[in-house]
Amino acid sequence: MKFGVVVFPGSNCDQDTVYVIKEILEQEVVTLWHKETDFDPNIDVIILPGGFSYGDYLRSGALAKFSPIMSKVIDFANNGGYVFGICNGFQILCESGLLPGALLHNTNQKFICKNIYLVPDSKETALTKYLPRERALKIPIAHGEGRYYADKETLAKMRINGQILFRYSDENGVVSESANPNGSVENIAGVCNERHNVFGMMPHPERASDDELGNTDGRLIFESLIRYIKEMND
Numbered sequence: 001m002k003f004g005v006v007v008f009p010g011s012n013c014d015q016d017t018v019y020v021i022k023e024i025l026e027q028e029v030v031t032l033w034h035k036e037t038d039f040d041p042n043i044d045v046i047i048l049p050g051g052f053s054y055g056d057y058l059r060s061g062a063l064a065k066f067s068p069i070m071s072k073v074i075d076f077a078n079n080g081g082y083v084f085g086i087c088n089g090f091q092i093l094c095e096s097g098l099l100p101g102a103l104l105h106n107t108n109q110k111f112i113c114k115n116i117y118l119v120p121d122s123k124e125t126a127l128t129k130y131l132p133r134e135r136a137l138k139i140p141i142a143h144g145e146g147r148y149y150a151d152k153e154t155l156a157k158m159r160i161n162g163q164i165l166f167r168y169s170d171e172n173g174v175v176s177e178s179a180n181p182n183g184s185v186e187n188i189a190g191v192c193n194e195r196h197n198v199f200g201m202m203p204h205p206e207r208a209s210d211d212e213l214g215n216t217d218g219r220l221i222f223e224s225l226i227r228y229i230k231e232m233n234d
């Protein structure tokens with residue numbers, strides 16, 4: 001399977017993501033500079049990594065959506081290609097209109113960097129289908145603008161369409177306001193589009209994929225994605 005990781009000016013998780021895909025998941029991966037206007041048609045998954053694209057000026061992700069590669073990413077998604085935005089990548093996908101909702105400043109107005117727990121909500125998506133059901137996953141967050149928001153009507157539609165990927169929980173998997181690190185509506189930590197081929201999440205699975213870091217719960221998310229796509233292609 002072939003991955004493309006987009007590099008924007010200010011991305012800072014691109015190489016971590018490449019490392020995980022290549023060395024840990026043992027998949028093919030190329031980086032794609034944001035000024036490129038085309039990419040290899042054999043790419044199966046485009047990843048928009050975390051970081052501070054354009055220094056988070058204006059709003060996180062608000063400028064990156066104008067990068068030349070984004071119109072190609074939008075075409076790719078509209079043709080059914082898989083797109084996965086992590087943290088700043090999630091923000092860019094919301095700004096681009098590929099995902100519903102928006103990421104606002106954390107309720108406490110602070111940058112939060114810590115481990116959180118999350119549980120899958122919709123269990124039939126590529127990211128969640130093969131995750132353990134009996135426990136919460138521990139994954140780090142690192143963001144200033146991670147408070148997911150969508151209006152009530154949008155949330156209702158998302159629930160019906162199975163678009164809510166993850167909710168923040170406590171370590172036992174209980175979703176409650178006290179386990180919500182940033183004030184996200186309904187504890188939402190990740191969502192997908194209606195067609196279930198564009199995904200975004202604020203926590204960083206690539207930072208929890210290497211045994212050396214003492215936590216590999218994030219790897220399970222990438223493995224679910226790879227297994228799901230392989231099965232779809234068989």
Ligand SMILES: NC(=O)CC[C@H](N)C(=O)O
Pocket residue numbers: 049050051052053056060086087088089111142143144145146
């Ligand atoms: N780790 C990240 O991708 C950070 C995203 C964005 N710069 C924020 O602070 O919200």
